[in-house]
Amino acid sequence: MSRPLGSYRLMRVGLPFLFAGVTAGPGLAIAASAIPPLEAVRWVNSTPLTAEALRGKVVLVDFWEYTCINWIRTSPYVKAWNRDYAKFGLVVIGVHAPEFEFGKRPENIDRGIRDHGLAYPIAIDNDFAIWQAFANDAWPAKYLFDAQGKLVNRWVGEGSYDQIESEIRRLLMAASPGSKLPPVSSEATAFARVGQPSYAGITGESYIGARRRERGMFKLDGDWRSSGEFVELHSGTGKIVLPFTAGEVNLVAQPGSSGKSAMTVLLDDKPIDGARGADVGAGGVARFDRSGMIRLVAGAPLKKHVLTLIANEPGVRAYVFTFGP
Numbered sequence: 402m403s404r405p406l407g408s409y410r411l412m413r414v415g416l417p418f419l420f421a422g423v424t425a426g427p428g429l430a431i432a433a434s435a436i437p438p439l440e441a442v443r444w445v446n447s448t449p450l451t452a453e454a455l456r457g458k459v460v461l462v463d464f465w466e467y468t469c470i471n472w473i474r475t476s477p478y479v480k481a482w483n484r485d486y487a488k489f490g491l492v493v494i495g496v497h498a499p500e501f502e503f504g505k506r507p508e509n510i511d512r513g514i515r516d517h518g519l520a521y522p523i524a525i526d527n528d529f530a531i532w533q534a535f536a537n538d539a540w541p542a543k544y545l546f547d548a549q550g551k552l553v554n555r556w557v558g559e560g561s562y563d564q565i566e567s568e569i570r571r572l573l574m575a576a577s578p579g580s581k582l583p584p585v586s587s588e589a590t591a592f593a594r595v596g597q598p599s600y601a602g603i604t605g606e607s608y609i610g611a612r613r614r615e616r617g618m619f620k621l622d623g624d625w626r627s628s629g630e631f632v633e634l635h636s637g638t639g640k641i642v643l644p645f646t647a648g649e650v651n652l653v654a655q656p657g658s659s660g661k662s663a664m665t666v667l668l669d670d671k672p673i674d675g676a677r678g679a680d681v682g683a684g685g686v687a688r689f690d691r692s693g694m695i696r697l698v699a700g701a702p703l704k705k706h707v708l709t710l711i712a713n714e715p716g717v718r719a720y721v722f723t724f725g726p
Contacts, residue, residue: 435550436460437534439494439524443507445514447522450494452550458492459572460546461565464537466500467513468653468694470723471559472541476517478562479543481586482569483521489573489580490548493521498532500540501630501720503655503692512691545569548576563593598726602703604645607722619643619722631655631718641719643708649725650698650708651678654689657716661690664717666697667709676701694723 436452444450463479465472483493497513499505505527514523526532535544543556545568553572556565566589570582607618612629623639625632632641634657643650656662664687666673672685678696681687687695698708703726710719 434552436462436546436552437531439496440530440534441496441524442527443525445511445523445525446520450492450522450524455492455546456550457548457576458490459486459548459569459576460550461491461493461569462496462535462544462546463493464496464498464532464535464540464542464544466498466504466540467510467517468500468504468692468720469540470651470694470725473517473694474559475541475543475562476519478565478586478588478592480518480520481588482566485583485586486569486573487521489582490576491569491573495519495521495523496526496531497523498526498529498537498540501653501692506692509692513693516693545572547572560592560597563589565589600726603647603726604724606724607643607645609641609719609721631720633718634712634715636715637713639712639717641708641710641712643710643722644705645708645722645724646703646705647724647726648676648699648701648703649678649696650701651723651725652695652697652710653693653720653723654695655692655718655720656689657714659714659716661688662712662714662717663688664695665711667711668698668701669706670709673698 436455438452439450441449461479461482479493479495482491487493497510503509510525524531539557541558543565545553545555545565547553554568566585570585573582574580608614609619609632610630611627620642621632621639622642624635624637625639626635654662666677666681666685666687668676673681674685676698677685678687678699680689680695681697687697689695
């Protein structure tokens, strides 16, 4: 899925491309082989970093967006690499480039950083200056540079975590021969053992706003107002009815004017029970007080279903549905 923005395209990696852990050689990733300027709007967890200051370090640049399920699935591995290898010369830099307007607000970004437990340097790239300098085109995307600042490889989407960690270890040993690195992380070891899950037949992400909506993906009942990025409940009770094939469903949403909203969740016309996502309470109601991703369904049988969301809070907004096995 992609949308134009100025002279470049933003892409939340679509099925099945993201799940292959696609790699691209250095010549395909960015025009220059050296670390481009890191001209961030602001930095979190660090003073501003430059390519010159990073010389001698192995650097992993991770383009992320705090509501993106594809990145969220990669985040345990990125955090593990920072945890295990920072003391041996690895610098992980997260570049946050927002997909939605609310993702530019400092309070939302900072809460996303806290909620995801990110302790490494974060460059806030609201104007996409770093994104463009890298000629990046996707969330998530990872760029690995050696200690001389040369681009070694790029990975787009989910997966390949064992390969990425192997490359990190190789570059660290090349930068400091004789170093005694810790064992391969438990996260990468587990991934190498079980591999990437199959997403064959899973419904692709479904954007709700008028700009990227695909006709027939869902039905709206009630007084909803449509905008480019979202639909907003204007008054009364509103429903979103979504046919899908998956075991997992998530929704990027924003609460109404009160700052707190709730949605009743029905699965196949019944109150959701055993397949409740992490953000749905025992009563089948998802309550949220932040602009972000809500986990609605998890562990449902992998077959065709119908999801119904019922909202009553004026101003509540829905942006995109994402899915998993």
